[in-house]
Amino acid sequence: MAELLTESERTAELPALGDTGWAAVPDRDAIRKILKFRNFSEAWGFMSRAALQAEKLNHHPEWTNVYNVVDVTLTTHDCGGLSELDLKLAKRMDKIAGEAEVQRDHGEPVTCLCEVHAAGKRS
Numbered sequence: 001m002a003e004l005l006t007e008s009e010r011t012a013e014l015p016a017l018g019d020t021g022w023a024a025v026p027d028r029d030a031i032r033k034i035l036k037f038r039n040f041s042e043a044w045g046f047m048s049r050a051a052l053q054a055e056k057l058n059h060h061p062e063w064t065n066v067y068n069v070v071d072v073t074l075t076t077h078d079c080g081g082l083s084e085l086d087l088k089l090a091k092r093m094d095k096i097a098g099e100a101e102v103q104r105d106h107g108e109p110v111t112c113l114c115e116v117h118a119a120g121k122r123s
């Protein structure tokens with residue numbers, strides 16, 4: 001059974017993940033990262049590789065994909081918050097994500113390339 005991270009584990013581990021673009025989710029004990037790839041194929045490639053890691057860890061992301069954007073939230077449902085498994089999966093995802101662009105401001109709307117493209121055609 002997974003256990004919640006202690007305060008000292010959080011202090012030791014979370015700043016480095018923050019540097020790569022993971023940020024706390026308001027009102028939840030969870031972390032989120034918004035990745036922007038060049039196209040759907042690269043986004044799906046990331047998701048396929050990340051899914052294999054998730055299966056290996058038996059630990060699964062909450063995520064959405066719209067064209068080139070993958071929006072990932074990690075938390076551990078079994079213990080109702082962040083555990084060691086979230087740190088492991090976050091680090092593995094960072095390795096797989098390569099040079100993907102990261103949207104650090106989670107207050108901003110998340111715009112995928114197809115919306116940008118469609119807006120260009122309308123104007």
Ligand SMILES: C[C@H](O)[C@H](O)[C@H]1CNC2=NC(N)=NC(=O)C2=N1
Nearest residue numbers: 058059060061075076077078079
């Ligand atoms: C039955 C199964 O092993 C569990 O429900 C696993 C599967 N994947 C999981 N993923 C996540 N993120 N949290 C969990 O608590 C969890 N539990």
